[in-house]
Amino acid sequence: MQQNTLIVNDVTGLNPVAVWAISKPKTVADVADAIRRTDGPLSVGGGHFSMGGQTASPGSLHLDMREMNQVIAFFPQDKVIRVQAGIRWCDIQRFVDPHGLAVKIMQTYANFTVGGALSVNCHGRYMGLGAVVMSVREIRVVLADGSVQDASPSVNAELFYAVIGGYGGVGVIVEAELDLADNTKVKRLARKMSAAEYISHFKAKVRHFQDAVFHNADLYPPHYRKVRSVTWSRTDEATTEPRRLQQGGETYPVNRYFVWAVTETPFGKWRREYLIDPLLYFFRKVHWRNFEAGYDVAELEPASRKYTTYVLQEYFIPVERFDDFVPVMAEILQRYRVNALNVSVRHARPDPGTLLAWARGETFAFVLYYKQRTRDNAINRVSVWTRELIDAAIRVGGSYYLPYQPHATAEQFHAAYPRAKELFALKRKLDPQFRLRNVLWDKYYAPTLNDANT
Template sequence: MKFALKFISVLLTFTLLIAALATYILVDFTPAAPANQDERVVNDVTQLNPISVSKVIRPVTSAEVIAAIAKTTGPVSIGGGRNSQGGQTAYPDSLHIDMRDFNKVIDLNVEEKWVTVQAGIRWRDLQEIIDKHDLSVKIMQTYANFTVGGSLSVNVHGRYIGEGPMIRSIRSFKIVVADGSEILVDRNSHPDLYFGAIGGYGSLGVITEVTLWLESNTKVRRQTQDMLVSEYPVFFSSEIRNNDHVVFHNADLFPPAYSSVRSVSWLQTTDDLTVDDRLISSNAEYWWQPKVAAFVAESTFGKWLRQHVLEPVLYSFDAVQWRNYEASYDIRELEPTSRERFTYALREYFVPVDRFADFVPKMRAIFQKSDANIINVSIRHALADSGSMLAWAPEEVFAFVVYYRQGTDVQSRADVAKWSGEMIDATLSVGGRYYLPYQLHASRAQFEQAYPGVSKLREVKKRYDPESRFTNLLVEKYVVSSSSL
């Protein structure tokens, strides 16, 4: 009887949802903008930052990387999955090293739980190999399309509890510097390169190989709880932070009121699986997910429907699956049919854990005043960075990951730049920092305040790259340039 009532409830809910979405889904088959066929125009996922480079190479060996640097004299830019969103992977008229074919597993130690890979390998391809040995990535983004080298270069994090920046999982790596030498780097050998290149956005050289610590693959069970945003810090401290069973955790803060959150945790379990697949299929089709995401972005009603109907139905079912399955999401599930008129982008702000209550009202006021089309704010947690020069977590922080939609016209870009600058100021006012892989709207003064360790990075760059060959738009604007504030 209980199951029958639940089934009827779910069926009625989905009927209402389909009725609301039907017209939108059926009519919104806008053809995607044609792909740019010129490989010398390097763009990112937002399609807002096309950059013309002079030449593109796709190496498969370190020798090819070394030769390319030795035989040229101009600027060099480095790209992988191209998911950074502000020109962090390219520079005008540079030699662009596209690392996506540099993607082999070099060594795997199952007993000691570490793996060495070429830097251009995508997390999803690595998962295919280590899953066979019941191993899992220790720290990575939610989505598995990114390359390992690119993730190292921006010092990523994910939803992992008891972890934080990717630097906490990196055993060592190799980097090719401007004189053509390939150097093996770890915390004790060449620590200047280790702490400079991790989160250094390709400013010091080309990362060629990375050795990562791994974890065991386990079964995880989903657990959700709704609450007021004001209740979340105490909930997190008492129920999540020191709970050794929690593997993944985030809390979704719902726009446009930003007053309620939904905690979503995945805890280790021995329960029977509800999903037998060990990984999400790399060939999965995503036709309705982008449509629903677009519908949610279109209106306040869409956002209400997501919070009060769609997700409650989704979370009404038990979910037990493998850790690797939960870590193998594909960004194609969010990709719109076209980015010609509108595009989707990210921002992220890191706030000391004891300043949570100070930051949220500031964020709410900025988003509501600017009428920003925020789709979701995902609250994550990270332990302190272990010493990277551009550390975004010098202390324990909450990360506010902002997913939004914007127009591609000039005025829309200006509007985003305005509220982005205001959000950076709000973050700095509570002792926090903003994340660097996104559009370059921060002023030089804001960057210097958020990342005082850049002075050390500049010193290391002068030693290993005295002619500043390794560059991109971010490096040029904030690291290399000596213009006044």
């Protein structure tokens, strides 16, 4: 265990948090012992890709889960794997690929840990699916008193649906049993159109297309009037990419240059829409599913985050309100001159029951990737237009995603997540001393403790 002045930050570099100590457990027993041997606050982190302090709290014992990275059990005939929570999705891909299997649901980028992905109830570009909870059979959790419990949709279900998507506030996920899928070949089908055409295209060509595996639609900044629909469908055609898996660990100079050029050079966004993307999408592509799901987040990493940094936000909009939200979003981003690289739209089925469900019905996820300055006035400016976007999402019956900068007011948080009070009540029961915490819980939960005690 390390001690002294220790800082836990996330990939943006915007959220340094001074913690008391860092523990790096390797087993369930290590986690339980670390919790029992202390009586102060606890925080939990994996890959630290959340972007708003969701992995740390001031003065806490920080549990860095990345050394809990082993496969515990594997049942290829049943398409099931059980893993420790600190394992990354790319590690699972390497393990199951020789058996013709793939991860069923994960993020687009494969660097994230399973425990972190479950804690934020992540999603990817998968069609006919949605939040990662849909692929989870069982979890093992260490509670704030050091006790260990198993939970699934049918056993200890209240705990299951509180911990998944619960941002480390109810228990520490230490193991997970996951459904797998077949590692099929997929072919890219892409078409550019006006944003006004997209919803009709989606309903006619994508929504019920049984062979669709991945789908997203990229809205082009700065006007957001054009969209490129990209679907990867099952195929028997020969692959155009010889590798079955992406290797990771590269420097990606070309990718990084284009990210810089689009955000920093004159007409960068125009060149991307009218020169770069038409060239990239001109060629036929057939990949293995594991390859297409295995991108390395390092390809987006800038040379420095000292003065500027890249940040994500995400808004969840009912499918039928796509045309209502897009022009409002565009107006806000244009009015504040947000330096957006991309807005990627993905599809999700309704959440099966997590207490902080972001998809309460059939949903489009609008993933906004933008560049901002790191100085305080720039952060404050982002908070203003972020709250406007959150209001716009709520007005159409939508929500916003919680792994990012916590700019939302308490009123917005509860409007977007109406079952949060149920989660808070369960936390008071399972964690009466408020030990499990992070910046998210400190902002939205801690102020309610005074109300509960009066």
